[in-house]
Amino acid sequence: MTIPFNIGVLQLSMEPVRETVAMAKACEQAGFDAFWIAEAYPWWRKHSFEARSSTAVLAVIAQETTRIQVGWGIISPYTRHPVQIAMEARVMQDLAGARFLLGLGASKIFMKEIGEGEGEKVGPATVMRESVEIIKGVLQGQAFQYGGKVFHANVPALKPDAHTPRGVPPIYIAGTGPVLQKLAGSIGDGLLTASITTPAFVRYSLRNMEEGAGKAGKDPAKLILGSVIVGSIGRDSSTGKEGAREQAAMYLANKVQNIKGSADILLQSAGLTFEELQPVADAMEKGGRKAAAKAVTDEILHKVCAIAGTPDECIQRIEEYRAAGCTHIMLEIWGDDRTGQAKLFGEAVLPHFRK
16 A cells, blocks of 8 residues: 555644634635644744644534545644543544544644653653553443553444444554654554654654564554644745745744753754844844844745645645655645645645645
């Protein structure tokens, strides 16, 4: 089986729900394959946004769309018990059926904000493994008992006449470091990589995922590798890159301020240093995201490898990601008139990949 090359859109759950739903519908109309919601966290309040529940938002999106795949990209088992995650997955199965994709990740900054995982002897890999085992156990419908190092569950079997879906949706694990990336290959249906993913980081991630799959006796060719990539588009190259410049600024500032250790390999793959990015983080703190965008030089934006600029530039960049081994583009469209940008992607970029 050959994994199809999918191009989707990812959006953080930090904007008004109606705006997010409108964007999802625009992406469906434009012909994108998937719409992912990543759970925002309260850090974004510092920059005029509000964190919202991605599971709740995606349920609304599922109700308002008919064709496009819809995914959690990601939610964290540090904020929801795996049994609760399974319950919320049932809601998505009710609404979206086979369109639903389930993404899990540790979300380091969220862990930091709520005081979870800091100094604990059990690492994120154990938390993730136990979470996946419990979610699958609950959703399969049989009687299920589980006693792990972190989580416990005791769930009775579904009765034959229970009015509910059966089965487990595709489960993807997000990871930046080698341990979680290999785990994604061994127990998941694929790997999701973080923002500021570059083609070089895709190649690094693919090696880790394939190693994990090989040790588990799985065929890595059947796994997806989804990558979050900032981007924007316009008929003019300079204008088309401005949204990506601003979104990159927000993420780069976040990595400098909050998750240095986890971001090291991401930045190394991009050829970026923390010293190079410090002015971006400083501008973000003093003047907000617009000021930070001005601190993102053309050289930094080039290193980030955003899918941005004219339609032809976006096509060329997507081809670079595909050649590196990415099977699922998770494009974060930013900037002015994002529904209009989605339409332009649909008219001038997506047809190239549908031939």
